[in-house]
Amino acid sequence: MVDPKVAVVIPTYNRRELLWQTLFQFTQQRPGTPSFEVIVSDDGSSDDSASVVRYFEGAIPLKYHFQEDNGNRVALARNVGARLASAPILVFLDSGTLPGPDFVRQHAANHENINGPCAVAGYAYGYDPDRAMPGLADMVKRCTPEETVRHLGREPGFLDPRDKAFPDGCEPGLSHGGRESSRDSIEWKNFWSINCSMRADDFWAVGGFDEDHRGWAVEDIDLGYRLFRHGVPIVYSRAAWVVEPPHPRNRDRETELSELRTNMTRFLSLHPDSAIEVGWARFYGYLSRPWRVEHTHLLRYRAQVRDLDVADEIRHALREAAHSTEDYSAAIIGAGGSIPDMPGRMTLLDFDDSLLRLSLRDGQHGGYNLIGLRVPLADQSADVAVITSRVIGMWPHWGNRILDEAHRIARNVICCGSYA
Numbered sequence: 502m503v504d505p506k507v508a509v510v511i512p513t514y515n516r517r518e519l520l521w522q523t524l525f526q527f528t529q530q531r532p533g534t535p536s537f538e539v540i541v542s543d544d545g546s547s548d549d550s551a552s553v554v555r556y557f558e559g560a561i562p563l564k565y566h567f568q569e570d571n572g573n574r575v576a577l578a579r580n581v582g583a584r585l586a587s588a589p590i591l592v593f594l595d596s597g598t599l600p601g602p603d604f605v606r607q608h609a610a611n612h613e614n615i616n617g618p619c620a621v622a623g624y625a626y627g628y629d630p631d632r633a634m635p636g637l638a639d640m641v642k643r644c645t646p647e648e649t650v651r652h653l654g655r656e657p658g659f660l661d662p663r664d665k666a667f668p669d670g671c672e673p674g675l676s677h678g679g680r681e682s683s684r685d686s687i688e689w690k691n692f693w694s695i696n697c698s699m700r701a702d703d704f705w706a707v708g709g710f711d712e713d714h715r716g717w718a719v720e721d722i723d724l725g726y727r728l729f730r731h732g733v734p735i736v737y738s739r740a741a742w743v744v745e746p747p748h749p750r751n752r753d754r755e756t757e758l759s760e761l762r763t764n765m766t767r768f769l770s771l772h773p774d775s776a777i778e779v780g781w782a783r784f785y786g787y788l789s790r791p792w793r794v795e796h797t798h799l800l801r802y803r804a805q806v807r808d809l810d811v812a813d814e815i816r817h818a819l820r821e822a823a824h825s826t827e828d829y830s831a832a833i834i835g836a837g838g839s840i841p842d843m844p845g846r847m848t849l850l851d852f853d854d855s856l857l858r859l860s861l862r863d864g865q866h867g868g869y870n871l872i873g874l875r876v877p878l879a880d881q882s883a884d885v886a887v888i889t890s891r892v893i894g895m896w897p898h899w900g901n902r903i904l905d906e907a908h909r910i911a912r913n914v915i916c917c918g919s920y921a
Contacts, residue, residue: 505562507609508586508701511594512578514544514570517553519597519748524557526646531602535609538562541596542582545570573760576710576720579694583701584711592698598625598743600696604892607741616744618703618733620725623696625661626650631754633747636657641746649744662690667737687776687796688735692725696743699728706846707731710780714767716760717752723768723867726777746867770877775799775852782874787902795898799872802894803853809837811889814917816841822885822913829884834873835891835905836860840888848878851891873903878910886911890918 509527511550513520513833527539538559541554545568554565564585568578582670583591594600601607604623611621613695626649627637637659653659661667666688707727712722729735746784750757754890779795788904789899816834819841829845836849849868851857861868869877873892886907895903907914 503536503645505538505588506535507590507605507698508583508588508590508603509537509539509592509594510542510579510586511539511596512542512544512575512582512584513546513550513596514573514575515546515548515550515906516748517546517548517550519710519746520550521556522746522915523594523596523598523600524553524561526600526602526604527561528557529602529645530600530605532607537605538586538588540582540583540585541563542578543567544574545580555919557835561690573712573716574712576714579710580709586701589701590698590734591701591704593694593696594743595695595745598695598745599641600743601646601650604741604743607738607768607861611736611738611741612698612700615736618700619736619743620692620699620703620726620733621697621736621738622663622666622692622725623694623698623743624667625693626653626659626742626744627659627747628661628695628745630750630757638747641744646742646744650742659772663737666691667739668856673895684730685776685800686729687780688736689725689729689794690722690792692722692728692735693738694721695745696741697709697725698741699733703731703733704729707733707823711771714764716764717757718761719764719768723771726768726772726774738791750859754803766875769875770805775872775879778871778874782899784868787874790898798898799852799895806891806894807856810839811835811837811891811917812834812839812841813888815887816843818887818915818917819843819845819885822887822915830882832876832878832883832886832907833889834876834886834907835889836868837889837891840866848876848883852874872899873901873906876906876910881910881912883913885913888914888916893918894916 543550554563566581590612669874710720710724734838765784769777769781776796780792781793832848833843834850836851838859840860849860850867850871850873852872854870857868857870
């Protein structure tokens with residue numbers, strides 16, 4: 502047997518019929534497809550999904566692993582599947598999705614044609630957790646995935662929700678999301694495990710999926726974030742597409758949304774980052790505009806106040822709050838790059854990571870690259886929270902949330918400058 506170049510890892514849970522449809526499409530890959538293997542990682546199914554795998558043995562190279570049902574442990578299931586892989590390229594796919602006939606070849610082509618590492622976010626037609634496209638279920642029963650794409654084309658309800666992120670007419674190796682290439686990019690928020698790939702070496706270099714993750718959503722953007730911070734850019738590919746047929750979900754939508762919010766909180770606690778904090782606030786309903794719009798506003802405002810030094814107002818606020826005692830703790834929201842030399846224990850928060858590093862360089866205080874929407878401090882754990890004038894420009898959109906969070910973490914809140 503030829504060593505596989507690509508390993509496709511498919512987690513599954515009680516989706517016997519959907520798994521059959523997915524595996525069948527791997528028997529339909531076009532001639533000339535690079536050698537590949539498929540690994541089904543079962544998260545405790547009770548519907549005899551193993552018999553589906555046995556049915557396709559001999560038709561495609563298959564491996565199967567079963568883990569006991571201990572709640573939704575899809576991240577662990579994916580990692581277990583990846584450990585069984587012998588190929589240098591890992592593709593992750595959901596059970597039930599229907600890969601196109603060039604699916605394997607296109608994922609492999611991106612990794613072969615791009616100079617350097619990349620993580621590929623593949624296109625997902627028909628994916629919408631909130632509503633099914635009318636007529637799509639019937640069409641996928643009658644037509645091949647390729648025919649379905651040809652018939653439905655650019656129908657709005659059929660497009661991937663991330664459609665605008667995918668450049669038109671891109672070929673393998675040219676499908677970069679070119680709008681953001683700096684370390685401030687949040688392209689990782691579009692890295693979804695319904696259809697994605699990366700080199701195995703890069704996957705394991707960042708630890709794979711978070712195996713302590715439970716429930717629905719966020720484990721994939723967490724991986725995308727860590728890959729991106731590790732220097733692996735996110736690449737989009739329309740050519741490496743799948744179709745997601747409508748199907749019953751394992752949990753109701755309200756449960757999934759609750760799990761998503763819980764997992765966003767965990768994501769933020771593991772990686773305190775103002776970009777993630779904006780997403781957390783968006784999913785909790787504190788912000789009304791889309792994640793990217795809110796983040797773009799943050800980047801623009803950050804540039805406007807980069808040279809704003811608030812050391813004097815911090816000094817004045819702490820003198821007012823501390824009175825004659827030196828034994829106090831303070832949270833400084835909008836700390837900037839210069840902190841006055843004062844007694845007490847400070848937790849510094851700022852949305853400009855480069856300035857925050859300057860404030861923390863002497864090791865005297867702790868801090869986080871955060872706006873102040875969600876702070877990893879316990880209730881009433883600080884004597885005072887100081888909100889500096891660096892935050893004034895955020896007040897029209899985010900002020901109420903920042904003020905509520907300041908009152909949560911501190912017994913006394915002082916706002917510097919003029920807040921409307």
